[in-house]
Amino acid sequence: MHPRVRYLSLAATTLLLAVTSPLIPLTSHLAALQVQAQTTQDRQAQSESLFQTGIEQFRKGQLRQALETYQRALAISQQAGNRTGVAEALHNIASVYESQGNYENALKFYEQALPIRREVKDKAGEAATLIGLGNTYLSYIEFKQHYRLIKKPEEVKPYQEVLKYYEQALVITREIGDSPNGDSYASRTGEAWSLNGIGRTYNTLNKKEDALKFREQALAIMREVGNRAGEATVLFHTGSAYWSERDPKRGYKPIALDFYEQALAIVREIGHRPLEAQILYMMGLSYSNNWHIEWNQKDEKGLETVLDFYKQALAIVRQVGHRPLEERVLDSIASTYNSLGYPQTAQEYQEQALAIRQEMGIHLDFPIFYIVKEAILVTYSTPKKRPTLITLLKGEAIIHYRNGEAHAHFGRYQAALESYQQALVISRQQGNRPWEWVILNQMGYVYQKIGQLQVALDTYKQSLAIRREVDKRAAREPIPHTIRVAYGTDVDVYRSEGIRLDEGITNNLIRVGEEEPITTPITTVEDANRIRERGRRRLQLVAGLSGWAGPVSQKYE
Structure with a gap:
């Protein structure tokens, strides 16, 4: 030799x-x-x-x-x-x-x-x-x-x-x-x-x-x-x-993927399985990151591609025996299934990830991925003031609510309405008025999307009436009203995106269907005033960075 x-x-x-x-x-x-x-x-x-x-x-x-x-x-x-x-x-x-x-x-x-x-x-x-x-x-x-x-x-x-x-x-x-x-x-x-x-x-x-x-x-x-x-x-x-960079000349494709694809071809040629598993996982993350940036795509196939990479990686990593990587892959699969609207499947994978964390002796005060067991609704009279309302939505209701979000995002509006309706029934049984307001608001958005404008108007009015009832202090404020939904039990720890709505602006815009829909999201008071000055009188439900349908929205990772 x-x-x-x-x-x-x-x-x-x-x-x-x-x-x-x-x-x-x-x-x-x-x-x-x-x-x-x-x-x-x-x-x-x-x-x-x-x-x-x-x-x-x-x-x-x-x-x-x-x-x-x-x-x-x-x-x-x-x-x-x-x-x-x-x-x-x-x-x-x-x-x-x-x-x-x-x-x-x-x-x-x-x-x-x-x-x-x-x-x-x-x-x-x-x-x-x-x-x-x-x-x-x-x-x-x-x-x-x-x-x-x-x-x-x-x-x-x-x-x-x-x-x-x-x-x-x-x-x-x-x-x-x-x-x-x-x-x-x-x-x-x-x-x-x-x-x-x-x-x-x-x-x-x-x-x-x-x-x-x-x-x-x-x-x-x-x-x-x-x-x-x-x-x-x-x-x-x-x-x-190059993880965070994208190429504007090629449809904003993540630059990292070019290098990952070259590396994957080589390791498959030489038969290097441990490295192959990690490349596949990172390609899945890269595609997932790109999909979450391009929310307007509403493309289920994009997430199915992500799942394919993750599952290929999972099969190899289990053979290799890299337990920390296996935990991360399982966690990512859980997150992807949740984004697709399958929280029960997500739960199954997350429980496997949790078992590995426990095996490694890691006891977290937060989950890596936030399984749908309860959610917190927090409202603020102003962005910097103390909360005016904190309320929980638990158990089966939040599962139906999250399903509704996923269905609405992918344009499955009838399924979204069915899920929201189930969540609404449970919330009313629990006497949970704040979440009743939120769910009705989401349902109004879906009715608006499918062209049932009168039903949308009636639903929005129900939502607005309940909001005034349960959050009177905030209702008196003429400045942006913040809604935050966080899945878990600690608002400061759990990932969420705040959404701003001005109640006075909402009243002005709630006449659905009179003019062309507003296509630019309202993210500041200035945006809202500009729209009001232009005479638009249509309710624009503002989505967060995640792009999920409706005003109460959060980022899924």
Whole structure:
């Protein structure tokens, strides 16, 4: 076998997950050992075979099997007193743990490997382990932040210290390349991984231009040496750097998708299952983000595409055994089903995600995705004053209400009316007048959309009368009146979008059907006054950023 160090990697997004670290076969180093006895030769051959098997298992996504294989290689190397083999086994065990999202164990094994690398003067191995430490610390910080387990990155490791791991690795790999007997493939590949890690750190520090500069260098080297897995990883990370950007020349397609698509084609070609799972998940997120921005599409197929990516990712990630990623995929599937108007299916997936969080020992004071068990309606007399009314809608009623929103958004107006009617009946049985007002307002909007203008007018009037009854203080205010719906129990914690309506303006505009509909959403008092001055006398129900039908609306993620 050619005496070179070959690097494999499991990539991840800078927004969500980690780059796993280079896996280094034992072969090149063992070839340099002076075998003193046949038993040592046998152990060397066995270790070499195990390392090659582990690498193939890793590529195929068989991480549990790969872990067992490397543990066997570690035991054999320890029995033989082979310190180089011990270090490499520790390193590769750490890489598997990292790929499974078990960051604490990954750090433990990397930290055991590093001093042995230095002891045996294995420079290429030292660089690989430094990269592994950098990758894992970044991932661990992100993991802790995602679940709100830390407030600052410094509680795990300052980013500047993480950057030093990559910078040390970069110096070492370039020194190897400058050596007359240096392995050019090992040095160039190690250099590329170091540059990619530096780019990832800069991206985390919001230094996007610097991040892209380092990643461009890394990508060029990966292509130069023919490291396809590395090329896919860098493409993936580059896409993540463009996460929020869209191309106006191509229908505002997310730029990240171009990079993800290239990366996906490569990993499918080489058969790298762990990386494939993460690319598919991020493509699903990207399509979902794009769909939520383009609310006017009202296209169910867009969310069905999102679900397809998530479900492909879920199948692979369960094979791989990356529990944190599995939890996120399940959570995203739940959110998507909820947006499609299937809260019961969403509940099933969310319960699976919750079980994984409990397994990981994560007990949140908020859910990652907000399952429909209760909702809070909060009204304010002014945006900055204290609430004038807080009331809950619970149980079956809120499920029907959310179904109504989803049906209305997709133009399924008859189904929306049926769902709202069910929610209305329950609210009246409970004597929940504030929510009766909200539901009637939504129903008025649907009647307006289907052209039943007189019914819409009557429904709006019922809604307005109840609103005046239950929120008299706010009704006296001539300034914007804020409605906020938050799903959960803490208005300040749960995600929501506030909607402003002026009651005086509402009275002016409530004569439905007299003129052309207003197409511009009312978002400020100035907008409302401008419309009133133009003489428009039609009620415009204002939707929030999410674009869901009706004035009481919220963002679904």
